[in-house]
Amino acid sequence: MNLNDKVSDVCIDGNWLWPVHIVQKIGDLLVYPNHVLRDEERDRLYWKTRLDKLCDFSTSGVWDDIRAFRDEVSWHRVIWFSQNIPRHSFICWVAINCKLSTQDRLERWDVPCGSVCCLCDKVKESHDHLLIGCSYAKSVWRWFRGKAGLDGIIDRIEHGHSQWNDVINAMAGTVCNKGVWSIIIRLVFVAVIYFLWQERNARTFRNDVSSHEVIAKRIYEVVRLRLMGLQVKKSMQSQSAAKVWHFNFDDGGGTHLSV
Ligand SMILES: [Zn+2]
Numbered sequence: 631m632n633l634n635d636k637v638s639d640v641c642i643d644g645n646w647l648w649p650v651h652i653v654q655k656i657g658d659l660l661v662y663p664n665h666v667l668r669d670e671e672r673d674r675l676y677w678k679t680r681l682d683k684l685c686d687f688s689t690s691g692v693w694d695d696i697r698a699f700r701d702e703v704s705w706h707r708v709i710w711f712s713q714n715i716p717r718h719s720f721i722c723w724v725a726i727n728c729k730l731s732t733q734d735r736l737e738r739w740d741v742p743c744g745s746v747c748c749l750c751d752k753v754k755e756s757h758d759h760l761l762i763g764c765s766y767a768k769s770v771w772r773w774f775r776g777k778a779g780l781d782g783i784i785d786r787i788e789h790g791h792s793q794w795n796d797v798i799n800a801m802a803g804t805v806c807n808k809g810v811w812s813i814i815i816r817l818v819f820v821a822v823i824y825f826l827w828q829e830r831n832a833r834t835f836r837n838d839v840s841s842h843e844v845i846a847k848r849i850y851e852v853v854r855l856r857l858m859g860l861q862v863k864k865s866m867q868s869q870s871a872a873k874v875w876h877f878n879f880d881d882g883g884g885t886h887l888s889v
Contacts, residue, residue: 631649636669637673644664646662677692677695679691679695704799705802707806708816708820711813711816714816714817714820715820718817718824719820722819722820722824725823730827732755732756733745733746748833749829749833755830757794760827760830761794761823762793762794762797766842769842769843770822770846770849771788772784773846774822774846774850777818778818778819779811779815780818783800786800801819810862811867813860814857814871814875817857821852825848826845854875854876
């Protein structure tokens with residue numbers, strides 16, 4: 631066979647004559663009906679979906695066919711949205727699934743490690759403690775009071791009655807749309823999780839310590855830079871956000887740095 635051969639070239643008098651090495655790889659070739667082949671027509675490439683429907687090939691279509699389907703989770707819009715910061719969302723997704731390698735999990739695998747949280751040196755490290763229960767984490771969350779529309783969530787964290795799952799459920803209940811405050815709430819929430827995990831790793835592996843204020847300001851700058859890259863329509867909501875997050879509106883309707 632060569633590149634110019636057509637499918638009809640391997641069908642003689644109604645019998646398939648596929649090269650043996652190809653049939654050995656794709657045995658199903660012999661069972662396909664060949665009576666519809668016509669010499670005068672060009673070959674066309676189709677993708678057969680898992681529902682047996684023939685359609686044009688596309689990467690997204692193939693992905694939908696081979697991926698596993700699960701029930702939709704209530705929190706998916708909290709972390710997956712077009713204005714997100716992907717590396718932040720990824721770590722938050724791992725955290726929501728309680729799969730960060732915190733010390734309580736490592737102990738279960740018999741991995742030798744310290745037992746107390748390196749952010750406060752007091753309490754055993756777990757998702758609940760590291761992300762919302764730790765005094766260091768609480769200080770970072772508190773820094774965003776009045777700045778990110780997260781005060782209800784921060785109240786839960788401050789009072790210490792909530793567990794990590796409760797906080798996720800509360801976040802899932804917030805409005806997730808294209809409004810600027812909805813974007814800010816989610817950007818900050820996801821960024822705080824990411825930077826707490828980064829700080830934990832910096833202390834654990836590099837002995838590199840930053841104060842909660844340094845981390846909070848770093849988060850503020852990252853979120854502000856992300857907001858500056860968005861096209862935000864001028865409105866009462868976005869003007870109030872611009873005051874807190876220090877961006878101005880340019881003539882084209884987008885945002886740029888306030889000087
Ligand atoms: Zn701690």
